Amino acid sequence: MSGKFEIDKASNEQFIFRLKAGNGEIILASEQYTTKTACENGIDSVRKNSADDSNFER
Incomplete structure (x- = not known):
């Protein structure tokens, strides 16, 4: 089963997402x-950039 993005509103009415x-x-x-x-653009960025392993430091 794969991950799922969820968008929510913070207490200050701003938007956040969680994977x-x-x-x-x-x-x-x-x-x-x-x-x-x-917020949706942030999700798109994660989807795009997470596919390249060189974007991460282990």
């Missing part, structure tokens, strides 16, 4: 975004 594993565990939490569109 949850198939078992429901949160494996990534975003910064806060002022608009839902900006």
Whole structure:
């Protein structure tokens, strides 16, 4: 089962996203975004950049 992105509103009305594993565990939490569109763009960036292993330091 693959991960799932969820968008939510923080207490200050800004948007955040979380990436949850198939078992429901949160494996990534975003910064806060002022608009839902900006939050969706953040998700798109994660999807695009996570495919390249050289973007990560282990």
